[in-house]
Amino acid sequence: MVHNPMVHDPVFLEIFSNDRINGFLEAALDEHCILYACTSSSMPPHGTNYSGRIHVDCPRVIPGYPTNIGFLIAFDDFTRENGATYFLPRSFERTDPPDDAEFFDNAARPLPRAGDAILFNARTWHMGGQNKTDRYRHAFTMNVCRSYMRQRFDYPRLLGEGLLETLDERALKRLGYRVRVPVDLDEYYVPPEQRLYLGGQG
Numbered sequence: 601m602v603h604n605p606m607v608h609d610p611v612f613l614e615i616f617s618n619d620r621i622n623g624f625l626e627a628a629l630d631e632h633c634i635l636y637a638c639t640s641s642s643m644p645p646h647g648t649n650y651s652g653r654i655h656v657d658c659p660r661v662i663p664g665y666p667t668n669i670g671f672l673i674a675f676d677d678f679t680r681e682n683g684a685t686y687f688l689p690r691s692f693e694r695t696d697p698p699d700d701a702e703f704f705d706n707a708a709r710p711l712p713r714a715g716d717a718i719l720f721n722a723r724t725w726h727m728g729g730q731n732k733t734d735r736y737r738h739a740f741t742m743n744v745c746r747s748y749m750r751q752r753f754d755y756p757r758l759l760g761e762g763l764l765e766t767l768d769e770r771a772l773k774r775l776g777y778r779v780r781v782p783v784d785l786d787e788y789y790v791p792p793e794q795r796l797y798l799g800g801q802g
């Protein structure tokens with residue numbers, strides 16, 4: 601698992617400018633949604649990884665109101681043999697974990713091809729499978745949350761001010777650059793368009 605792969609290769613920043621990806625994320629949450637976390641997800645040959653347990657990617661349930669969306673991009677074809685993720689359909693509002701029998705009897709196993717993506721309510725009970733092949737299976741995952749929530753990392757501080765000059769507005773918003781908070785009165789008393797916190801006001 602590589603945390604924050606865009607720190608290692610800027611090609612991963614393109615995900616946050618991608619219109620199709622942003623369209624799905626904004627439809628699922630809203631136009632102000634921000635990145636909570638992102639990592640690579642590689643399933644080693646003849647093994648599994650940290651996702652290989654029945655779990656959810658979000659601790660809270662607010663009925664009828666998703667706070668976190670999972671988005672997985674397959675870099676290799678997912679197959680039943682190389683560890684394709686199990687999802688328990690419609691399980692996103694239940695707080696009690698399903699037992700193994702219920703989970704495996706009812707789980708769905710979508711099989712994205714390389715380049716396909718899966719979007720899911722991050723409260724859905726799910727689990728990475730076992731890779732029974734001789735090859736790694738690679739993917740990218742991110743978790744996107746509401747604009748007024750905290751990010752797992754302080755992405756604007758991690759990625760730096762330089763991106764303000766190079767990234768488009770949608771990517772800046774997604775990475776959290778529009779929900780920063782002022783550090784002092786000089787940063788607080790500024791014209792509305794220069795405010796550090798713009799998210800969720802519209």
Ligand SMILES: [Fe+2]
Pocket residue numbers: 651655656657726
């Ligand atoms: Fe997960």
